[in-house]
Amino acid sequence: MTNRKIQMPREVYIDPGIVHDTAEICNSLHLGNDFLIVTGSHTYDIGARPVIESLEKNNLSYDVIKVDVASEESISEVEELITPETTVLGVGGGKVIDVAKLSSFNQGVYFVSMPTTASHDGIVSPLASIKNPNTSISATAHSPIAVIADSEIIAQSPFRLLAAGCADLIANFTAIKDWELAHRLKNEAFSESAAALSIMSAHLITDNIANIKPNLEPSARIVMKSLFSGGMAISIAGSSRPASGSEHLFSHALDKILDKPALHGEQCGIGTIMMMYLHGGDWRVIKNALESVQAPTTAVEVGISDEEIIDALVMANKIRPERYTILGDNGVSREAAYELAYKTEVI
Ligand SMILES: NC(=O)C1=CN([C@@H]2O[C@H](COP(=O)(O)OP(=O)(O)OC[C@H]3O[C@@H](n4cnc5c(N)ncnc54)[C@H](OP(=O)(O)O)[C@@H]3O)[C@@H](O)[C@H]2O)C=CC1
Ligand SMILES: O=C(CO)COP(=O)(O)O
Ligand SMILES: [Zn+2]
CATH class of the missing domain: 3.40.50.1970 (Rossmann fold)
Structure with a gap:
């Protein structure tokens, strides 16, 4: 913090x-x-x-x-x-x-x-x-x-933008896993209340997925309220830790690599699938949740090549070395990055 x-x-x-x-x-x-x-x-x-x-x-x-x-x-x-x-x-x-x-x-x-x-x-x-x-x-x-x-x-507003907002919230699931890991391994300060609020904000999306539809005011309200509580988690932590872990590092790496990045939330959502796999969690639950809100889950959907995905995975741990995540101090090798993206059906 x-x-x-x-x-x-x-x-x-x-x-x-x-x-x-x-x-x-x-x-x-x-x-x-x-x-x-x-x-x-x-x-x-x-x-x-x-x-x-x-x-x-x-x-x-x-x-x-x-x-x-x-x-x-x-x-x-x-x-x-x-x-x-x-x-x-x-x-x-x-x-x-x-x-x-x-x-x-x-x-x-x-x-x-x-x-x-x-x-x-x-x-x-x-x-x-x-x-x-x-x-x-x-x-x-x-x-x-x-x-x-x-x-x-x-x-x-275009539903693609709302779907990206949902994906930015779904990213909280891996962000909190990374934060817990950094707390256990590096003794990084951890806020229970910020973490709980962050997870609750992500659940507001996954628990209401059937109600998030284009052009409906109540749907927009659900997403906006979840972004509000997610933003409050960040305020409590005094940093983006509750909302930004390895999946965001992957998105930031893409921002550096690509001339025309996809939407922030879209990139973070795809990163969440892969980082959940690295955490040993159920990455298919993340993928299904993203698909249900019509957020992209594959590289091809956002016009990113396989090579660029792998480059971003390899670069990710160097983006913000002080923020410890599942990527560790040394990151993933090229071969492991390929396996990761392939097994999670991102490429
Ligand atoms: N502060 C923080 O903690 C965070 C900041 N970010 C940052 O936010 C940015 C991403 O935000 P994001 O909103 O995805 O991207 P943009 O702000 O780039 O918006 C994407 C596009 O949507 C358009 N748009 C917005 N509202 C409407 C609407 N109602 N109807 C039609 N078009 C609309 C914008 O229009 P226009 O051309 O008029 O702008 C723009 O062309 C990045 O710069 C990212 O780094 C992301 C996460 C957290
Ligand atoms: O996007 C964010 C949270 O969703 C902000 O995170 P960063 O601190 O990684 O920019
Ligand atoms: Zn974000």
Whole structure:
């Protein structure tokens, strides 16, 4: 654990149409009159427009910036628009929320998380993952002062994104196994409550799989609530340990290898199948759960070659050497990586 302070959002809304109440919510939190909307090119119309309407109706002033990538350059561009009076509204997917979170943290101003989809568990957490040449793993920033999740917008988002969010939560099963292992072998600090919350969040998905369907508001609500509790587990731990183990190391390795990676949650889900096999657990249960939410379970489904899968498996233990996992200090050999991916039907 890197941080003993537990950060939580002050208010969390997961409701259909709640985006239209953005100004009222911000006023009730005394967030002032000056807003910066950070959004993306697809999410501008879907998410930012209703936010703008709400701010205009209430005579609140705003600026808008669109970001295409979660990079240090994007962070700098956003920071240039922030004054001490600004509240940053991050309206979009994971990269937009990360850029809004980190730029507001760097400038010491409030941040409101407004997801337009439910694709990963950074929506509520204090961590941000920004791509730079050396690392793409998360760093501590700050929790949103509020989360305003419009479950109707999320329900209408491409189902592939929701399935990726489910897969990012299913990854908690191996992340916790890795954390327990590091606790036993390396005496790493372990939080029972964070681990329990993380596993419960993954179970909220696997226990409700039959109810997670495209274009349904109650389905979006289940995924969003699970991401919320998964994010709380991260807040309690003060690090991504409860949600990121060997399966995430595999995904981070793919991010480095591939010009066009698949979605974060998709890569983590495929990694979870293989890491569960290494842990000696029932990898077929993971595979079946992913298939049930229509998340990919094979390399071919996400356009990744067999070689790239093996390269990522071999590279994974070097991504974050301080985070001990089932990959051990030395990782897997090329031959073992091939066997692992083959036996688990990933390649
Ligand atoms: N902070 C943390 O702890 C974590 C951070 N992450 C990070 O989050 C990112 C992954 O997030 P993810 O959401 O998967 O990817 P992106 O943010 O890249 O979003 C994927 C695509 O979905 C689009 N989109 C979002 N909402 C909608 C919608 N309602 N309708 C149509 N399209 C939509 C986005 O549009 P647009 O082009 O407008 O952005 C984008 O093109 C990575 O950068 C990853 O590192 C992942 C896990 C945890
Ligand atoms: O994706 C995450 C949790 O789901 C964050 O994990 P990392 O710390 O590995 O970036
Ligand atoms: Zn993740």
